[in-house]
Amino acid sequence: MCECCSGHPDIYLPQMATITKRRMLNGTELFLHLEMDSGQDLRYKPGQFVEVSLAGIGEAPISISSSPTQKGLELVVRNVGSLTKAIHKLQVGDKLGIRGPYGTTYPIEEAKGKDLVFICGGIGLVPQRSFIRYALDHRNDYGKIIVLIGTKCYSMRLFREEIALWQERKDMTVLETIDEAHDCWDGNVGVVTTLIPKIENELPGSLVLICGPPIMYKFVLISLAEAQVPEENIYVNLERRMKCGVGKCGHCQINDKYVCQDGPVFRYSDLALVPEAI
Amino acid sequence: MSKPRVAIFDFACCEGCQLQIVNLEEEILDLIHVVDVVEWREAMSEQSHDYDIAIVEGSITRHEDELRLEVIRSRCKILIALGACATIGGVNKMKNNFDLNDVKECVYGKDAKMPHLNTDMTKAVDEVVPVDAYIHGCPIDRKEFGTVIRALLLGKRPPVPDYPVCVECKAKENVCRYEYNEICLGPIIRAGCGARCPSSNFRCFGCRGYVDHPNVEAAKEVMDKYGLTVEDLKQKMILFGSKQGHTL
Amino acid sequence: MSVLKFTPKQFDDFVSAMLKTGRPVMAPQAKNGRFAFGPLASPADLRLDYDVTILPPKKYVLPQVETLLEFEVCGPCRSVQEGQPMILLGVHPYDLTAILQMDELFRQGQYDKHYMDRRCQITIIALDVVTPSANVFASSMGTATVRSGYDILLTVLKDGSILADVATAKGQELIRLAGSVVPASEADLKARKDVWEHNNAALNKHILLCKPSLLPKILEQNYNHPVWEEKARLCYSCGSCNQVCPTCYCFDVQDRVNWDLKTGHRFRCWDGCLLENFATVAGNHNFRKDRAARYRHRLYRKGKYVPEKIGGQIACVGCGRCISACTAKIANPVEVYNRLLQDTKLG
Ligand SMILES: Cc1cc2nc3c(=O)[nH]c(=O)nc-3n(C[C@H](O)[C@H](O)[C@H](O)COP(=O)(O)OP(=O)(O)OC[C@H]3O[C@@H](n4cnc5c(N)ncnc54)[C@H](O)[C@@H]3O)c2cc1C
Ligand code: SF4
Ligand code: SF4
Ligand code: SF4
Ligand code: SF4
Ligand code: SF4
Numbered sequence: 082m083c084e085c086c087s088g089h090p091d092i093y094l095p096q097m098a099t100i101t102k103r104r105m106l107n108g109t110e111l112f113l114h115l116e117m118d119s120g121q122d123l124r125y126k127p128g129q130f131v132e133v134s135l136a137g138i139g140e141a142p143i144s145i146s147s148s149p150t151q152k153g154l155e156l157v158v159r160n161v162g163s164l165t166k167a168i169h170k171l172q173v174g175d176k177l178g179i180r181g182p183y184g185t186t187y188p189i190e191e192a193k194g195k196d197l198v199f200i201c202g203g204i205g206l207v208p209q210r211s212f213i214r215y216a217l218d219h220r221n222d223y224g225k226i227i228v229l230i231g232t233k234c235y236s237m238r239l240f241r242e243e244i245a246l247w248q249e250r251k252d253m254t255v256l257e258t259i260d261e262a263h264d265c266w267d268g269n270v271g272v273v274t275t276l277i278p279k280i281e282n283e284l285p286g287s288l289v290l291i292c293g294p295p296i297m298y299k300f301v302l303i304s305l306a307e308a309q310v311p312e313e314n315i316y317v318n319l320e321r322r323m324k325c326g327v328g329k330c331g332h333c334q335i336n337d338k339y340v341c342q343d344g345p346v347f348r349y350s351d352l353a354l355v356p357e358a359i
Numbered sequence: 360m361s362k363p364r365v366a367i368f369d370f371a372c373c374e375g376c377q378l379q380i381v382n383l384e385e386e387i388l389d390l391i392h393v394v395d396v397v398e399w400r401e402a403m404s405e406q407s408h409d410y411d412i413a414i415v416e417g418s419i420t421r422h423e424d425e426l427r428l429e430v431i432r433s434r435c436k437i438l439i440a441l442g443a444c445a446t447i448g449g450v451n452k453m454k455n456n457f458d459l460n461d462v463k464e465c466v467y468g469k470d471a472k473m474p475h476l477n478t479d480m481t482k483a484v485d486e487v488v489p490v491d492a493y494i495h496g497c498p499i500d501r502k503e504f505g506t507v508i509r510a511l512l513l514g515k516r517p518p519v520p521d522y523p524v525c526v527e528c529k530a531k532e533n534v535c536r537y538e539y540n541e542i543c544l545g546p547i548i549r550a551g552c553g554a555r556c557p558s559s560n561f562r563c564f565g566c567r568g569y570v571d572h573p574n575v576e577a578a579k580e581v582m583d584k585y586g587l588t589v590e591d592l593k594q595k596m597i598l599f600g601s602k603q604g605h606t607l
Numbered sequence: 608m609s610v611l612k613f614t615p616k617q618f619d620d621f622v623s624a625m626l627k628t629g630r631p632v633m634a635p636q637a638k639n640g641r642f643a644f645g646p647l648a649s650p651a652d653l654r655l656d657y658d659v660t661i662l663p664p665k666k667y668v669l670p671q672v673e674t675l676l677e678f679e680v681c682g683p684c685r686s687v688q689e690g691q692p693m694i695l696l697g698v699h700p701y702d703l704t705a706i707l708q709m710d711e712l713f714r715q716g717q718y719d720k721h722y723m724d725r726r727c728q729i730t731i732i733a734l735d736v737v738t739p740s741a742n743v744f745a746s747s748m749g750t751a752t753v754r755s756g757y758d759i760l761l762t763v764l765k766d767g768s769i770l771a772d773v774a775t776a777k778g779q780e781l782i783r784l785a786g787s788v789v790p791a792s793e794a795d796l797k798a799r800k801d802v803w804e805h806n807n808a809a810l811n812k813h814i815l816l817c818k819p820s821l822l823p824k825i826l827e828q829n830y831n832h833p834v835w836e837e838k839a840r841l842c843y844s845c846g847s848c849n850q851v852c853p854t855c856y857c858f859d860v861q862d863r864v865n866w867d868l869k870t871g872h873r874f875r876c877w878d879g880c881l882l883e884n885f886a887t888v889a890g891n892h893n894f895r896k897d898r899a900a901r902y903r904h905r906l907y908r909k910g911k912y913v914p915e916k917i918g919g920q921i922a923c924v925g926c927g928r929c930i931s932a933c934t935a936k937i938a939n940p941v942e943v944y945n946r947l948l949q950d951t952k953l954g
């Protein structure tokens with residue numbers, strides 16, 4: 082073994098964590114609460130993600146949904162492929178490998194004193210929830226908190242109880258919509274952009290944080306441009322194919338940016354010369 | 360946990376791919392350590408209707424075969440197409456390029472009128488029933504057979520390459536057949552064989568079928584550049600390239 | 608440090624002595640009418656006159672397949688370091704430049720122990736080019752010769768003698784095996800300078816019409832240039848241009864399980880941004896779906912993105928391998944860059 086390598090940890094080696102709670106949020110999304118076996122909390126910030134692995138099945142990037150103000154680590158996993166399917170079969174007490182946290186964070190410091198508008202599409206609520214909870218736990222540090230949530234259909238809605246609690250709070254505004262009408266739903270129907278006019282007055286001066294499926298960004302950004310929100314005030318949380326999570330494998334690149342290192346949270350004005358981003 | 364039950368069936372083919380399984384040698388012991396083989400005409404006399412995984416070899420050329428395959432499909436949870444005949448129709452598909460009566464006469468001569476020799480257009484297995492996993496090649500690659508089976512046993516999508524043979528050929532550091540002014544189908548054929556043919560100084564003739572989106576236009580122009588015509592290429596690939604959708 | 612002079616016989620003895628140490632010596636040898644790096648068995652197989660190898664020596668610093676971890680299925684993992692001491696003999700300056708770039712990329716940011724551990728155990732004996740290959744353009748890229756980064760640099764002089772420039776402690780340790788060789792004379796050093804001057808101009812089968820340092824600027828202005836579509840129309844997405852490139856280092860990571868279904872290993876293997884599904888995620892959404900966009904990405908990586916990461920050095924070292932490897936004959940970076948240059952107004 083040569084001297085120059087000693088002391089460096091293996092960046093590809095997962096640490097074990099144990100599932101302490103699990104429940105299905107809907108038909109395809111599983112909520113997990115994990116504790117690191119080392120007993121030490123991961124030191125993460127809202128917006129970051131971890132590489133989750135089940136040895137033998139594979140590894141995938143998953144956003145952190147909890148806030149560092151709470152204990153443990155919360156993830157939401159959608160069943161879409163080999164690894165995510167296997168994770169769905171796990172029970173309380175089972176173990177997962179965790180690497181990270183990786184990536185950029187929401188602008189928790191810069192946002193102090195400012196109003197926050199979260200625009201969330203589908204599973205995009207998952208990472209946004211980290212910052213929403215963080216801001217609620219530091220409520221005096223931030224101005225207004227407005228959360229817009231769009232979901233494809235009624236049965237896919239995430240974190241229903243938590244959203245209901247948020248809606249009861251006087252110190253935040255939560256608007257929800259679903260794309261397709263449903264008998265049990267008397268709220269807004271339409272895509273998430275249809276909520277934007279309702280809060281238009283709040284947009285100037287707010288920081289707007291967006292996360293959702295690839296197609297959503299285009300439309301939301303057009304609405305925000307119409308509302309004249311400066312690009313410096315907009316943050317997007319992007320998803321790409323990932324393998325290493327540490328800026329080596331090249332899979333997550335959008336032009337010269339690495340989503341795993343320079344993102345996933347980007348200030349929109351930094352993406353002006355990154356045509357592959359949106 | 361009881362072991363998954365596996366049955367192996369053959370349709371129109373040379374049974375060469377099953378032979379590859381027999382030839383697994385030590386690995387066959389590993390295999391039967393993790394699965395119960397309940398039916399396999401080539402290696403045992405038992406038969407069973409109760410199985411989880413069906414491995415189907417061969418292409419489908421007769422109506423009775425279609426019915427038999429549908430029954431197999433209804434009995435298994437996972438259906439694996441084994442070998443080029445099953446995955447893409449294989450050599451048997453060659454006859455689709457010709458009039459079927461001509462084929463029959465050519466093969467069987469004056470016996471061609473016998474009713475049991477009536478066959479239809481050759482179909483790959485997935486032209487008849489849904490297929491869960493493919494083990495490509497003519498014959499299959501033994502190593503890949505193991506990899507696919509183990510992935511399926513773990514509930515994983517098998518890691519079958521979606522890129523062309525050139526990737527593996529380059530990784531093996533072969534001299535490209537084009538450098539000898541030979542045509543090779545590597546750039547449009549699915550990898551996974553470890554570039555078996557170019558590694559033995561022979562062109563790839565396409566036994567694993569096309570990649571998902573082969574650039575056929577490019578192939579035509581490249582042939583031109585090498586002073587070869589599409590007809591030349593057709594001669595070269597007719598063995599496996601017949602009526603797979605992307606035929607040049 | 609010092610420059611020594613070998614006669615061909617003395618050099619063979621030196622190679623034999625290296626082989627006797629038992630350390631694997633990887634060196635260029637003939638393969639089916641071309642050349643390839645491989646384990647050397649005897650000095651007679653060594654081809655100091657090779658033009659270019661089919662694959663670059665990157666296969667020793669970043670192997671095609673490399674185990675990262677061993678594991679129990681759904682259980683804990685153990686880090687695996689596969690590196691072993693090795694002598695890489697006969698590395699051309701452009702390939703050395705590529706390895707040095709890769710060193711920086713795997714070192715910077717998150718330190719890649721697997722790469723670095725392997726790399727640290729390799730001693731590099733570089734070699735000035737004797738025979739230019741059919742498509743080399745290292746002179747255009749400023750990589751035809753090197754002044755650092757090697758442990759030993761060999762230069763074959765016209766009279767057949769071989770100069771060895773020993774630059775590091777690792778090199779020093781090896782050269783001890785050489786027995787008694789004489790130091791190079793002033794005249795020898797002059798002869799070596801001539802080789803360098805010659806190579807700095809002659810390794811240029813395709814001529815880049817600008818300084819490489821202008822490439823980032825040129826690319827910046829030509830993202831939507833028609834050349835991307837024109838070239839990519841014939842692209843097979845076969846990734847050959849990635850595979851043979853000494854500066855490509857993208858990889859895939861996969862798990863493989865043993866027959867017991869209880870143990871296995873996680874490995875990384877070469878990948879390439881030209882391959883169709885390089886950026887495809889679950890649900891079949893492909894973030895770089897157009898051939899042209901993939902084709903463009905490679906040339907931007909080489910000319911702009913990687914240079915920005917490593918302090919300006921262009922990540923095409925002019926080895927010409929992609930030109931030869933591309934069966935569609937569209938991968939030539941010089942052709943594309945010159946074409947863009949033509950259509951660019953530089954302020
Ligand atoms: C920054 C980031 C945060 C994410 N957060 C979440 C989350 O909170 N919850 C959630 O359910 N999903 C999230 N995803 C998507 C999730 O990573 C994929 O759904 C997952 O990789 C699919 O893996 P699989 O093995 O089940 O699917 P397969 O289709 O079998 O994928 C095989 C491999 O391809 C790669 N891959 C496939 N899809 C994606 C993808 N969408 N993004 C990145 N790599 C991919 C991975 O390396 C994966 O292991 C996130 C992705 C990114 C990039
Ligand atoms: S020999 Fe065939 S498979 Fe190999 S690189 Fe050349 S074209 Fe591709
Ligand atoms: S090289 Fe081509 S023909 Fe040969 S085994 Fe592979 S896919 Fe089949
Ligand atoms: S080698 Fe040529 S054909 Fe193949 S991916 Fe590269 S540019 Fe396209
Ligand atoms: S881009 Fe081509 S010429 Fe440049 S270093 Fe890579 S393989 Fe060599
Ligand atoms: S992004 Fe493409 S060009 Fe760059 S290193 Fe990876 S494969 Fe090579």
Ligand code: FES
Binds near residue numbers: 322328333
């Ligand atoms: S995920 Fe590997 S570089 Fe970003």
